[in-house]
Amino acid sequence: MPIKGKQLIQVLEAFAPPSLAVEKDRIGLQVGNPDSEVTGVLVTLDVNEDVVEEAIRQKANWIIAHHAVIFQPLKALRSDQPAGRLFHKLLKHDMNVYIAHTNLDAAAGGVNDVMAEKLGLGAVDVLIGYREDKLKKLVVFVPESHHEAVLDAICEAGAGWIGNYSHCSFQVEGTGTFMPREGTNPYIGQRGTLEWVNERRIETVVPESKLAQVLAAMLDAHPYEEVAYDVYPLELQGKKQGYGRIGELPATLTLRDFAVQVKQAYGVEGLRVVGDLDHKVKRVALVGGSGSRHIEDAKRAGADVYITGDVDFHTAQDALAMGLSIIDPGHHVEHHVVPRVCDVLKRGLGEQVPIMASTVNTNPFRFL
Template sequence: MKTSLNNSDIFRMMEEWAPKSLAYDWDRVGIQVGSFNAKVKKIMVTLDVLESVVDEAIAEGVDLIIAHHPLLFKPIKQLNFDDPKGRVIKKLMQHNITVYAAHTNLDAAEGGVNDMLSDALGLKHREVLIKESNEELFKLISYVPFSHKDEVHNAFSLAGAGHIGDYSHCTFQTEGKGTFKPLEGSNPYIGNQNEIEFVNEVKMETIVQKSKLSKAVNCLLQAHPYEEPAYDIIPLANKGKSIGIGRVGEIDPILLSDLCDKIKTTFGLPVIRVTGELSQTVNRVAVLGGSGENYISVAKQHAADVYITGDVTFHNAQDAWQMGLSVIDAGHYIEKIMKEATKKYLDQQLSDTSISVMVSEVNTDPFQFV
């Protein structure tokens, strides 16, 4: 069991899932307040970093807060401890609590917020709604003795390499003869110092996404028996998966009114706002967590029957209504779905440590319904 991890270790785990490169350039992701090097014993996951959340973290003995919405989104011109944000920062510093934000990068990431929402809705055959790019792909090649080819093969897959569509463990393997001569100071797994060794090896080739490349190489080095494993990394012209925010796909045909009821039940909402004919049957659904009214026309271009998002204003809702696209405004707070999902991810990553992960119980939705 690992006895001690720093904040930077947790940041690395988050960025393996949601690389900072996926964030929009206007966003503020990563460390917000605190230290890279502080030790971690307890983590709390929250949607927002409000004073009540920080008070909860203090009471629970939390060292690190992982948030979706950045605490420091707009530049601070003065640090006034009488203002709400100033009080929050003061408390964080007094209690040595670090804050880290994963925002639009977690929105866009595979398995991120928009996939969480899509999973909750049962969205099938989904694709990216607002495509920003395609992930870069690399070919990772290693030369492995026969005795460890299965270990390296499995290590590749566990690191996320060799995944193509609905297939895993994808490699191409060719047999050959490896040669090397261990020199003074070496500690060879096979052979003796100052003697040329000939070894039956397998050349193992696999494909890996840029975001998983570092992890794949680390897993290779851990699984490979050689003191100095040989490996090649080759950039590919092949296009990887589309990267972007929002998702669009299909659900079983359902009345719009029944879909509204399903959304209220799924996300624990007392009411939602909707445009369109409630008796119509909908099948193709677009979803974007947070404020998505700027992408109404994109949802229509994807032939969506209904677009689920938050923070829709009157005239934009009216425009959607007139173009024949139903809009369900489920509010911004449905993004709270990230709390349990992020805890689950971190629990898996930290299973061999004593670090605990909790979810904030504070309701940070500013709206009440009366």
């Protein structure tokens, strides 16, 4: 059965929910039709003409990008100018372009987590928190024959986590009653007859960001035509969400040695460093992309060194004065999230459509 754009978007948004995006960020479907069939997906950091040509060659009609293809309001669409030429090509070839930006930065396993993983950081936490993933209590009533299947389905979808413990639930045995009426197709019982069934009441916690996918998994695994369940708000504090990460190196290094490690981990030709190269660093803050405005957040979090791109001259001076070292590997290191997004889509869509990582280098900077 063909996969539609809506299914592709659903898989991606389960990983990087739009609710994680900062206010007024340009995310979502910017070009195309969500009902169009997906013949292939190309994942990239940026969308330019070379990327579109690559998608055409690979017979991919969906492009998933991190940076918006429409960021500033368009004043004209002239095919004799760069921006107009790009959109003319996208529309001519029925291309669809979906953007996951700050929601992908903040997502668990997204841009900033990938950057932290590549450096081997431990005890990682959110650097700039601006949202709380509220907790819900899910209660569902399941016949004895299916309680394990339903529990496994909802927990695999994201329910039942307390700290590093998964599949956390509380269950009570009881008796459920129901009478199938005209027009029903009951899994158990006969129309017009009151049924008494041995059932389990399963209670578990669900982060609000995963509630939709947990409910979908529950309904899919449950044998009943009509599922009895409740969702309650909880006063418990949810997980802090936001972009940037703060963590610790396995061992203390000099700024010089750590800068070399960053260069190798991110595969960059060069980087800029602010601070005493013999200074010892252990606690590391990072923000993928352009994070100059967060040097004070990094300092307050106790960072010895802050990794981000696009650091300007005066910000570098301010960081030096406050005793915070900076490593600037460039904005383009965010491209390391591309394989992660490909993996997410492959898991969610299976092998029905080809999922490809772009091979076009969209970094405008070169080192000589």
